[in-house]
Structures are given as structure tokens and as C-alpha cells.
Amino acid sequence: MKETDIINYIKKFGIEDEDAAYIKNDEYLCFTTDTLVFSTDVPEEMDLKTVGRKSVLMNLSDLAAMGCKPLLFLCSLNLPRDFSDIKKVIDGIHSACKEYNMKYAGGDVNEGELSISGFAVGKSKRILRRNAAKEDDLVCITGDLGRVYCYFKEAKRDIFKEKVFNPVPRIKEGQILSSYANACIDISDGASKELNLISELSNVKIELETLPIHPSVIEISKEKAFDYALNSGEEFELIFTIPKKYKNVIEKVNATVVGRVKSGEGVFYKGKKIEKKGWEHLC
Amino acid sequence: MKETDIINYIKKFGIEDEDAAYIKNDEYLCFTTDTLVFSTDVPEEMDLKTVGRKSVLMNLSDLAAMGCKPLLFLCSLNLPRDFSDIKKVIDGIHSACKEYNMKYAGGDVNEGELSISGFAVGKSKRILRRNAAKEDDLVCITGDLGRVYCYFKEAKRDIFKEKVFNPVPRIKEGQILSSYANACIDISDGASKELNLISELSNVKIELETLPIHPSVIEISKEKAFDYALNSGEEFELIFTIPKKYKNVIEKVNATVVGRVKSGEGVFYKGKKIEKKGWEHLC
Structure with missing residues (x-):
């Protein structure tokens, strides 16, 4: 199972x-x-x-x-x-x-x-949940992605190791977001899985436009960088959805706008469906 | 360790x-x-x-x-x-x-x-703790002891099995006691260990006079019954200490008075020191 x-x-x-x-x-x-x-x-x-x-x-x-x-x-x-x-x-x-x-x-x-x-x-005072994304929200991700995957699959470089050995839980960011964001989840099993969870639980479609890929991930993995970032688990960054009017909050928590919430279902990037790849226990 | x-x-x-x-x-x-x-x-x-x-x-x-x-x-x-x-x-x-x-x-x-x-x-409204036994308190134990030990060491009889397979956590009793008792602990690792914990943490001596040994434990283990009851783990009964004036509360939770709290240190039965035998992980 x-x-x-x-x-x-x-x-x-x-x-x-x-x-x-x-x-x-x-x-x-x-x-x-x-x-x-x-x-x-x-x-x-x-x-x-x-x-x-x-x-x-x-x-x-x-x-x-x-x-x-x-x-x-x-x-x-x-x-x-x-x-x-x-x-x-x-x-x-x-x-x-x-x-x-x-x-x-x-x-x-x-x-x-x-x-x-x-x-x-x-x-x-207000809990952030995974089932509360709203149509027209911006989808955002804190920090950068891909280094954990590179540490395990590519090279034991210090820049990758740092993210595996001493991840920074986004506690301050989460507390700020709790007043403004609609949905939120942390990346345990990979962004592809977490984005799909928000989409499923909130009954919305997510259109992904970009990802905050770390430069060293692009350097080492080249054309595979986007896939690496999308499926890298234990990144412990936050994915959140937030109304457009709170652009200042997005800046305050150093997040990147990666896409938009639309009506519909599924997670898409350039028209292609993104499956829940990520990391799954007991597969 | x-x-x-x-x-x-x-x-x-x-x-x-x-x-x-x-x-x-x-x-x-x-x-x-x-x-x-x-x-x-x-x-x-x-x-x-x-x-x-x-x-x-x-x-x-x-x-x-x-x-x-x-x-x-x-x-x-x-x-x-x-x-x-x-x-x-x-x-x-x-x-x-x-x-x-x-x-x-x-x-x-x-x-x-x-x-x-x-x-x-x-x-x-009030938490029961292990470090709050007071001099002159009565020491009491809910239910009966020894059946778990007998199940593992003596025989797979139904009367023993019942206590291993379906122990009854003393939730109602604990809630009643929270208004009257001083110290309380549940028996996970054996009464000898839990009594010593209350004694150490409360800086008191406990004089043990009896134990609520189940009749079927006495029947099967004879002269070893007291030792079995004293060291039987996962019994999930409550040991509590309570001022004498609350005898009606002791009756209400169907507990047996097994001893008294005195000034001093250690746990004693008929003048003999009771060591923390019980069950210890990683010995």
C-alpha cells in the first residue's frame, strides 16, 4: 500500500x-x-x-x-x-x-x-491550510529549490550539502503569511506533489510559470534543472497562494511568484500536466 | 546507555x-x-x-x-x-x-x-504530577496487578491475556483524582519503578504495606505473587498519593490503599528497600 x-x-x-x-x-x-x-x-x-x-x-x-x-x-x-x-x-x-x-x-x-x-x-491566530487556495491567487515559493535532489543524485558539493544538513524552516515567513495567504504547504516530498495537493484539496487548477531554481542546480543539471527542482524533496520551503494585492508581503518573505490559481483542476506547466512525482514512501 | x-x-x-x-x-x-x-x-x-x-x-x-x-x-x-x-x-x-x-x-x-x-x-484544570507527593498522604493503586507479568512468564490464560490485549486506561479515575490527589503516575514499567519515581521526584519515603494482586496471579505464582505484581509492566493502573481526608474519593475510583508517604527517601516494604526492578529499555 x-x-x-x-x-x-x-x-x-x-x-x-x-x-x-x-x-x-x-x-x-x-x-x-x-x-x-x-x-x-x-x-x-x-x-x-x-x-x-x-x-x-x-x-x-x-x-x-x-x-x-x-x-x-x-x-x-x-x-x-x-x-x-x-x-x-x-x-x-x-x-x-x-x-x-x-x-x-x-x-x-x-x-x-x-x-x-x-x-x-x-x-x-489564523491557521494556514492546504485546502484554501482561491481563484486568481498568485502561487509563490520561498527560497530556492533543487539542491537537495542534486546532493543525493549529482554531487556532494557544500552548496547542496548545506540545504540537506541544515535546512531553514520558514517559521518567520509562515507567521507573516498567516495574516495574508490563503493556502500553504511545506515542501517535504517535492513541489510537484505539494502543488498537486493544494490543487486537489482546494479544487482549483494551478498554472505554473517558473520555479526558483538555485543557480548551482542549473549549472550542474543543465536541461534537467526544472525537473530536479520540481521533484526535490525535503526542501522545507513554503508554497503558498495569496491574493494579488499582497505583493508587498510576497517581497517581505523573499518568495518568488511561480504561477497562478485558476478554476479547474490539476497542475500545468506550459500546457503540460504536472504529475505528482516527488518522493513517495513505500512505493 | x-x-x-x-x-x-x-x-x-x-x-x-x-x-x-x-x-x-x-x-x-x-x-x-x-x-x-x-x-x-x-x-x-x-x-x-x-x-x-x-x-x-x-x-x-x-x-x-x-x-x-x-x-x-x-x-x-x-x-x-x-x-x-x-x-x-x-x-x-x-x-x-x-x-x-x-x-x-x-x-x-x-x-x-x-x-x-x-x-x-x-x-x-489541574495537572497531576509525579513530584507532588506529600508527607502523610495515602498511597493508592487502581485495579489489580500482576496479570501482564503472568501472561508473559507463566501462561496464556484468558484472564491474563485480557489485561495485555485490552488494558483499560484510567481516564475517568484520573479526571476525578485531578481535583484531590497530590502525585500520580501510570504503571508502564512496573510498580517498583513507578513508586521509586514518585519517591525520588517528590523527595519522600514510601512505606508499602500491600499490593492489589489479582487472585489468578496468586493462584498461579503462589509465593512469587507479590514480586510479580511489583514488577509487572504495562499494567496501566494509576498509582496516586492523596490526603487521608479523601477516603471517599479512593472508594469512588475503586483503588486500594497500599501504603503511606513519610519523610525520608526510598520505597520500603516490611523494612526492606524495594529497588527499581520493573522493566527498563536498553538494559
Whole structure:
């Protein structure tokens, strides 16, 4: 069973985006979970402190996409019996929590294959969702794309490594966008998949015109650069849709306008349908 | 590194019980995580729906120990590539959430060794903690102890199996106790370990006088029954300390008075020190 099929099965129980939140007196508390599995998610040359940090950054990116200020982080550590370096992992978790002003509140320890399941809590006055894109919105992406894909497929250059080892969750940007944007999602599995998710959940068509491809990605991958950028996972940039009148907000969060929301369905680039390629677990 | 050492290392960052909570207008939101790892936590004869249910019940028991009403459940599912029966697990998760009136809000899916990391959110007007036992409190335990140990060590009888396959998290009891008890903990790793935790964290001595041993445990294990009950993990009963004047509350939650809180340190039974035996991960 593919990840998408599993998620669709879970959704049959009536689960929607807004369910992982609790509202109290005009303030939303939002909850998210994201797991880092060493065997599939961690490159060999990544040190354990960076691994710990990354387990936090992944969850922060989810909070950013909801427009949240981070509050609290818990995690379940699964460790093999002979694993001796857990202190480095914990130091990394603690350092990332401190950097983003989020309380590290402990969690659970188990014996098992090495993995870190993070759980983050954030708050917001207005939650950004994936199902709220509106016709005529501009589609925008923060930062740049493609370096993660190049690190794994092309070369271990420092400029690529930086984005894999120390991604920057767009926390500040998400908080700004929470007052203006309509839909938002972070790029975990690749822009092609995330754009299709916004399109499906919002019942709109997205016409893609460009992508913010990093120059070093163009240099190394040449004519494949657009495909690389489109399908590069764990970029942790935000894709958002926003009314045209907020062009100043788009500048404020250093985002690139990449397309437009239209009535209809599907994601298109120069008339061609963009399929959900990206990265899918359990394919 | 042992589980306790890991937890002590995490605590160096100043983490206390009350940190996994967020207070807003006199209401605490509490957060907890507990992971079920198939290779170590799941008996061979347990069906997958029960496995899904149990991953929820474990987390509910943590909420019960904090005196919380359950609100929301998220989980990270780690699955091997060839695992086809995930629907049964999800059905079990959904069924337990529904039974305890807790919203199942989805989560994350990954490739990896089979495990379910649950995250639960609950609320309470007053949180029960492990570090708040007071001198002269009565020490009490809900339900009965020892059946889980007997299931794994003695016999697969139905009376033992029931407690392993369908433990009852003491949600109602926890909510009642939240207005009266001082300290509270649920029995995950065995009463000997949990009693020692209350003693250490509250800086008190606990004098144990008895234990609520299930009759079938006495029948099968004879003179070892007390030891079995003391070290039986995943019982999911509550140990709490409460002022003597609340004897009616103890009756209301069907608990047994098992001892008294004194000044001093350690846990003692008939003058003999009770060590933290119980179940420890990664020993």
C-alpha cells in the first residue's frame, strides 16, 4: 500500500487539515508529527548532532506551513540496544529547540531500529491550510529549490550539502503569511506533489510559470534543472497562494511568484500536466 | 546507555514533568508520547487491530495519569515496504480514539521497522504530577496487578491475556483524582519503578504495606505473587498519593490503599528497600 493510499484510508474517518488543532479564545494550538528514520532519511556522512537537529527542523517546517509560532517539542526515540551515541542526538534536538525558542519537553525512549518521531505544538491566530487556495491567487515559493535532489543524485558539493544538513524552516515567513495567504504547504516530498495537493484539496487548477531554481542546480543539471527542482524533496520551503494585492508581503518573505490559481483542476506547466512525482514512501 | 540514564541526560536541559503542558486561561493542555515497537512490545498472537488500539491506549494511560480529558491523537506509522495489513492497524487506532471520545487527527507515514509513535493531547484544570507527593498522604493503586507479568512468564490464560490485549486506561479515575490527589503516575514499567519515581521526584519515603494482586496471579505464582505484581509492566493502573481526608474519593475510583508517604527517601516494604526492578529499555 502506498503512502497516499494509506493517507486516503485514514481520511475516510473524516480527518481534515484543520483537525490537528485546538481552538481556545481566538487562538489555535496546532499539532504535527514527523519522523526521521535513519535507514532511509539520513545520509552516511551526517553526524548525530545534525541528525537530532534535523528531526526538530522537519517538524518546525510543518508548523511554519500552518503559520504557527513554535511552542513545544516532544519526541519518541527508538534506539538499537548497542547504540552509545544518543547524547549527541539529544544535544542536536536541544540546540534546534533553543534556536527556535521552542520548549524541549522530553518524550519516550524505546528499543528498536534507529528513528526519531517528533511531535511539535505551535500557536496561531489564523491557521494556514492546504485546502484554501482561491481563484486568481498568485502561487509563490520561498527560497530556492533543487539542491537537495542534486546532493543525493549529482554531487556532494557544500552548496547542496548545506540545504540537506541544515535546512531553514520558514517559521518567520509562515507567521507573516498567516495574516495574508490563503493556502500553504511545506515542501517535504517535492513541489510537484505539494502543488498537486493544494490543487486537489482546494479544487482549483494551478498554472505554473517558473520555479526558483538555485543557480548551482542549473549549472550542474543543465536541461534537467526544472525537473530536479520540481521533484526535490525535503526542501522545507513554503508554497503558498495569496491574493494579488499582497505583493508587498510576497517581497517581505523573499518568495518568488511561480504561477497562478485558476478554476479547474490539476497542475500545468506550459500546457503540460504536472504529475505528482516527488518522493513517495513505500512505493 | 540505559533508558534511565538517557532520561537523566535529557533532564539536564531543565525538563520537568510540567513542561509538557501549555496553560491558557486556567486550562492546561497536556501532551504525551508513547511508542509501540512491534519487535519488543507485541506478543505473537496479538491481531493487528488490537495492536492499533493498544498504541492509543498506552497514550491514554499517560493522559489519565495527568488527570486529563483526552482531546486529540496523532501518530507516526513506521512500516516495512512489504507490509500490507496497515488498514487493520488504522481501524484499531480509530476504534480506540472513538471509544475514548478523542479526535484521531492523522499523522505521518514512513518506511521502517514496524512501530507506532502515538502523540496525545488532553486538557485539565489541574495537572497531576509525579513530584507532588506529600508527607502523610495515602498511597493508592487502581485495579489489580500482576496479570501482564503472568501472561508473559507463566501462561496464556484468558484472564491474563485480557489485561495485555485490552488494558483499560484510567481516564475517568484520573479526571476525578485531578481535583484531590497530590502525585500520580501510570504503571508502564512496573510498580517498583513507578513508586521509586514518585519517591525520588517528590523527595519522600514510601512505606508499602500491600499490593492489589489479582487472585489468578496468586493462584498461579503462589509465593512469587507479590514480586510479580511489583514488577509487572504495562499494567496501566494509576498509582496516586492523596490526603487521608479523601477516603471517599479512593472508594469512588475503586483503588486500594497500599501504603503511606513519610519523610525520608526510598520505597520500603516490611523494612526492606524495594529497588527499581520493573522493566527498563536498553538494559
